[in-house]
Amino acid sequence: xxxxxxxxxxxxxxxxxxxxxxxxxxxxxxxxxxxxxxxxxxxxxxxxxxxxxxxxxxxxxxxxxxxxxxxxxxxxxxxxxxxxxxxxxxxxxxxxxxxxxxxxxxxxxxxxxxxxxxxxxxxxxxxxxxxxxxxxxxxxxxxxxxxxxxxxxxxxxxxxxxxxxxxxxxxxxxxxxxxxxxxxxxxxxxxxxxxxxxxxxxxxxxxxxxxxxxxxxxxxxxxxxxxxxxxxxxx
Amino acid sequence: xxxxxxxxxxxxxxxxxxxxxxxxxxxxxxxxxxxxxxxxxxxxxxxxxxxxxxxxxxxxxxxxxxxxxxxxxxxxxxxxxxxxxxxxxxxxxxxxxxxxxxxxxxxxxxxxxxxxxxxxxxxxxxxxxxxxxxxxxxxxxxxxxxxxxxxxxxxxxxxxxxxxxxxxxxxxxxxxxxxxxxxxxxxxxxxxxxxxxxxxxxxxxxxxxxxxxxxxxxxxxxxxxxxxxxxxxxxxxxxxxxxxxxxxxxxxxxxxxxxxxxxxxxxxxxxxxxxxxxxxxxxxxxxxxxxxxxxxxxxxxxxxxxxxxxxxxxxxxxxxxxxxxxxxxxxxxxxxxxxxxxxxxxxxxxxxxxxxxxxxxxxxxxxxxxxxxxxxxxxxxxxxxxxxxxxxxxxxxxxxxxxxxxxxxxxxxxxxxxxxxxxxxxxxxxxxxxxxxxxxxxxxxxxx
Numbered sequence: 133x134x135x136x137x138x139x140x141x142x143x144x145x146x147x148x149x150x151x152x153x154x155x156x157x158x159x160x161x162x163x164x165x166x167x168x169x170x171x172x173x174x175x176x177x178x179x180x181x182x183x184x185x186x187x188x189x190x191x192x193x194x195x196x197x198x199x200x201x202x203x204x205x206x207x208x209x210x211x212x213x214x215x216x217x218x219x220x221x222x223x224x225x226x227x228x229x230x231x232x233x234x235x236x237x238x239x240x241x242x243x244x245x246x247x248x249x250x251x252x253x254x255x256x257x258x259x260x261x262x263x264x265x266x267x268x269x270x271x272x273x274x275x276x277x278x279x280x281x282x283x284x285x286x287x288x289x290x291x292x293x294x295x296x297x298x299x300x301x302x303x304x305x306x307x308x309x310x311x312x313x314x315x316x317x318x319x320x321x322x323x324x325x326x327x328x329x330x331x332x333x334x335x336x337x338x339x340x341x342x343x344x345x346x347x348x349x350x351x352x353x354x355x356x357x358x359x360x361x362x363x364x365x366x367x
Numbered sequence: 368x369x370x371x372x373x374x375x376x377x378x379x380x381x382x383x384x385x386x387x388x389x390x391x392x393x394x395x396x397x398x399x400x401x402x403x404x405x406x407x408x409x410x411x412x413x414x415x416x417x418x419x420x421x422x423x424x425x426x427x428x429x430x431x432x433x434x435x436x437x438x439x440x441x442x443x444x445x446x447x448x449x450x451x452x453x454x455x456x457x458x459x460x461x462x463x464x465x466x467x468x469x470x471x472x473x474x475x476x477x478x479x480x481x482x483x484x485x486x487x488x489x490x491x492x493x494x495x496x497x498x499x500x501x502x503x504x505x506x507x508x509x510x511x512x513x514x515x516x517x518x519x520x521x522x523x524x525x526x527x528x529x530x531x532x533x534x535x536x537x538x539x540x541x542x543x544x545x546x547x548x549x550x551x552x553x554x555x556x557x558x559x560x561x562x563x564x565x566x567x568x569x570x571x572x573x574x575x576x577x578x579x580x581x582x583x584x585x586x587x588x589x590x591x592x593x594x595x596x597x598x599x600x601x602x603x604x605x606x607x608x609x610x611x612x613x614x615x616x617x618x619x620x621x622x623x624x625x626x627x628x629x630x631x632x633x634x635x636x637x638x639x640x641x642x643x644x645x646x647x648x649x650x651x652x653x654x655x656x657x658x659x660x661x662x663x664x665x666x667x668x669x670x671x672x673x674x675x676x677x678x679x680x681x682x683x684x685x686x687x688x689x690x691x692x693x694x695x696x697x698x699x700x701x702x703x704x705x706x707x708x709x710x711x712x713x714x715x716x717x718x719x720x721x722x723x724x725x726x727x728x729x730x731x732x733x734x735x736x737x738x739x740x741x742x743x744x745x746x747x748x749x750x751x752x753x754x755x756x757x758x759x760x761x762x763x764x765x766x767x768x769x770x771x772x773x774x775x776x777x778x779x780x781x782x783x784x785x786x787x788x789x790x791x792x793x794x795x796x797x798x799x800x801x802x803x804x805x806x807x808x809x810x811x812x813x814x815x
Contacts, residue, residue, distance in 0.1 A: 327464060330474060337480060
């Protein structure tokens with residue numbers, strides 16, 4: 133059974149907020165794990181960059197922040213080089229705990245966003261917005277153009293490499309930015325033409341009816357609210 | 368009658384010569400019309416005039432009159448014509464608006480103000496008509512070109528139009544996919560104007576044929592009559608016309624490429640190429656055939672070194688150059704000359720010589736994106752061939768190319784190979800002339 137776009141978005145947003153508010157490692161870890169399992173419902177090829185990003189940022193925080201923080205007395209390691217402002221590098225139990233908490237918070241937030249990006253029907257979410265329809269539509273269109281942009285960037289790089297010209301480093305890739313933008317503008321003009329030919333801009337626009345909310349959708353809304361409260365008070 | 372064009376003459380802004388000159392015709396209900404002519408002859412402009420996009424979207428100078436479904440296109444905007452008229456453009460990537468297939472098909476219906484209760488049934492009906500109901504809940508950016516093109520046709524069908532305009536809709540499809548698409552288009556019941564470079568199939572569907580050249584309507588006749596005219600006046604467009612095979616390959620048997628046991632998968636368990644062997648020798652033009660998704664582009668990228676095989680060996684005896692599909696989209700410099708000189712370290716003399724070979728030497732200072740689509744294709748070819756790679760690989764070089772231009776490319780490639788180099792052409796086009804054809808069907812490589 134699938135959730136309607138609005139309850140699903142609110143539920144994922146609540147999970148992200150609860151993750152930010154939580155201050156205990158175990159419930160936060162459980163929340164992150166549940167979100168990870170939800171993300172695994174998306175096709176492997178699509179979910180890979182999202183999951184990599186979500187987990188890598190959390191891990192990065194966990195690995196590096198203990199060296200930057202100065203907190204606690206239970207020293208686990210000391211004797212690193214002395215860094216201006218930070219002093220001598222060292223790691224305490226308290227710093228590790230804080231780093232794990234912050235890393236998990238960030239991962240939880242990123243996983244909640246990933247679940248939203250991977251699993252929610254954005255078209256119907258925009259249609260359900262009911263206000264500023266043109267702006268909401270522009271946002272949906274921009275979201276749809278992201279994969280095209282990604283493909284065009286790969287195509288540009290391959291086209292140049294296919295001519296025997298190496299594309300390497302930030303400078304090499306930066307040179308492809310201007311043609312990428314030019315190509316996107318061209319694509320946007322073509323799309324605008326196709327949209328006009330399909331009646332976009334008429335005053336009589338209607339919306340395809342969304343699916344009726346099921347008890348599961350209502351449960352998701354209630355669960356989302358509960359999650360935020362739990363995150364603030366108990367987690 | 369659905370549409371009437373009266374003495375239409377149209378020029379795009381800033382372009383001296385008209386794209387259409389004094390064109391007059393009438394379209395009746397239920398007619399299937401094949402619109403033929405060389406690239407840049409005015410076919411797309413005529414379709415856009417029927418959709419009202421010319422002059423409203425493009426601007427320019429418009430004389431004459433076009434009436435569609437009782438509306439004068441000078442006064443009615445394209446959005447007002449949508450419904451009675453539906454258009455499917457050449458590149459599906461450039462016309463998909465929504466992220467999910469069902470929403471994409473519903474988009475036009477929503478724009479037209481269709482009663483909400485009617486929208487989903489009509490979406491399902493249109494998807495079923497093009498045998499794409501199974502794609503209903505898929506994400507549009509995950510679909511293949513062929514699947515996307517079906518979704519575009521379904522989006523047009525859902526509007527229940529009186530007139531459907533198809534602008535080279537099968538250019539991205541393999542022959543079987545094109546066959547299915549055109550069969551679906553044939554059974555629509557609406558009037559259809561089909562601009563198409565798959566001449567035989569278009570002629571077999573059509574009840575009437577239009578031939579446009581240099582903006583002028585040279586032929587407007589029933590199919591049988593048109594066949595005689597084409598055979599006499601434009602034989603490459605005549606039914607059954609096929610390119611002449613190139614002369615036998617030169618006697619140089621040194622290999623330029625040797626592939627043994629190559630396998631490749633984009634993700635674990637999804638094998639695109641399995642234990643593939645292939646040898647290409649100097650002097651040869653080899654065609655690599657296969658349906659959409661059979662791995663032709665993947666193999667081309669592996670040979671060019673853009674991908675690494677999971678297993679097996681690829682030996683290259685010389686330099687390899689690869690021209691990807693749709694090269695006009697992947698231009699990276701500010702002038703035609705600089706674009707071509709990129710592969711030879713900025714050597715303008717070599718770049719000018721390469722441009723002369725594809726007849727672009729008069730346009731060296733132009734911005735690549737100001738060129739027509741046909742000119743861009745030729746620029747892409749010059750930009751790769753300028754470095755004179757020992758093995759030149761072209762991925763779908765005849766996509767959307769007219770028969771005259773296709774013959775020209777084939778002759779050019781034959782010359783290129785006969786100079787002691789080799790050419791590998793990955794294409795759907797079963798009529799592209801070659802010394803040898805290999806068929807990549809699923810995971811098997813069949814040599815003919």
